Amino acid sequence: MEKIIIPVIMGPTAVGKTELALQLASDYDYEIISCDSRQIYRHMDIGTAKVSCKEREGVRHWLIDVLNPDQAYSAYSFAKDALAIMRSRKKLGKKTLICGGTGLYFYTLTHGMGAVIDADSEIRAKLQLKASRQGEKVLHEELKSVDPISADRLHPNDLQRIIRALEVYYHTGKPLSLLQEKNTPPSDVEFRLFIVTRPRDVLYERINRRVREMINAGLYEEFRLLCALGYDEKSPGMQCVGYKELFDVQKGNITLKEAIEKISQNSRRYAKRQRTWFRNKTAGIQFSYNTALKSLKEEIEKIHEK
CATH class of the missing domain: 3.40.50.300 (P-loop containing nucleotide triphosphate hydrolases)
Structure with missing residues (x-):
């Protein structure tokens, strides 16, 4: 085959x-x-x-x-x-x-x-x-x-x-x-x-720059639109880095500037x-x-x- x-x-x-x-x-x-x-x-x-x-x-x-x-x-x-x-x-x-x-x-x-x-x-x-x-x-x-x-x-x-x-x-x-031990790779x-x-160091600087570019491109506005569509912290997609950090901004717990730093930090950790x-x-x-x-x-x- x-x-x-x-x-x-x-x-x-x-x-x-x-x-x-x-x-x-x-x-x-x-x-x-x-x-x-x-x-x-x-x-x-x-x-x-x-x-x-x-x-x-x-x-x-x-x-x-x-x-x-x-x-x-x-x-x-x-x-x-x-x-x-x-x-x-x-x-x-x-x-x-x-x-x-x-x-x-x-x-x-x-x-x-x-x-x-x-x-x-x-x-x-x-x-x-x-x-x-x-x-x-x-x-x-x-x-x-x-x-x-x-x-x-x-x-x-x-x-x-x-x-x-x-x-x-x-x-x-x-x-x-245990269930995964019985897995069989695709033979074809x-x-x-x-x-x-x-x-x-180069990768981390690229990550930091990308996060800044995302914010400038309207990341927080995109987040607010998603919330307006009915998605919240329990939604699987909203648990992603770049979105989950913004719920604290929405609640007034942190500033957007602090959230940006968190997103950058979590992205580097990822x-x-x-x-x-x-x-x-x-x-x-x-x-x-x-x-x-x-x-x-x-x-x-x-x-x-x-």
């Missing part, structure tokens, strides 16, 4: 993945599957650094603007949707590549999805209420007691995935990590992972976690951004030669 070969461009936030993916897609006629847990949501454009409508006119994108911010989306959902897209596009003679920074999504895609576990809205609501009253760290400690492997994989502030892991445990009586797809890097994830959890080829385009083109040419 001929395998579908999928180039994958990953790296921390603000490293420059999107620009590289757009260039490669344009040069080699690829469509792009977004591997981004935030860009899946509609109406959240500025704070997620989403590709523009004009850029999407030139290159077809998948898994962007699919859900409303109050809808939950999981690594399992991504793996299922991404596999369906790449297989269906292959049948039509189209080529796809993956671009993004959500490591857990890519890990689930490449290691297999395992059993289908439906969402339990009642359990989820109770866990969300507990987090709002007692804090996110309480749920992470709770996860440690029932599923220490999953707790070790997840950052204490990754509330959405912590809740999902607890939801699976209370719904099935089995740890998510071969992933070629390329990780884009920059020196830490980038640090991404760098650690890619270093410890993946086995891709790493490229410095300055040489990445040339190196990536050489790798893509090798794929096309086969």
Whole structure:
């Protein structure tokens, strides 16, 4: 069976993945599957650094603007949707590549999805209420007691995935990590992972500059519009960095200037976690951004030669 070969461009936030993916897609006629847990949501454009409508006119994108911010989306959902897209596009003679920074999504895609576990809205609501009253760290400690492997994989502030892991445990009586051990990787797809890097100080300055640009582009106005549409702190999309910090501005607890610093700080912390994830959890080829385009083109040419 001929395998579908999928180039994958990953790296921390603000490293420059999107620009590289757009260039490669344009040069080699690829469509792009977004591997981004935030860009899946509609109406959240500025704070997620989403590709523009004009850029999407030139290159077809998948898994962007699919859900409303109050809808939950999981690594399992991504793996299922991404596999369906790449297989269906292959049948039509189209080529796809993956671009993004959500490591857990890519890990689930490449290691297999395992059993289908439906969402339990009642359990989820109770866990969300507990987090709002007692804090996110309480749920992470709770996860440690029932599923220490999953707790070790997840950052204490990754509330959405912590809740999902607890939801699976209370719904099935089995740890998510145990269920994932039975996962089977897709046999018809071969992933070629390329990780884009920059020196830490350069990356952090890019993050700080990007946050300032987002504010100037109207991030707070976008946040207020989302609130006016009925989305709040419990909405999965609004728990993203860049939006969750603005609720304290809305409540009058902090100034917008203080929120900007928090967004920058949380974005840098997120980038640090991404760098650690890619270093410890993946086995891709790493490229410095300055040489990445040339190196990536050489790798893509090798794929096309086969």
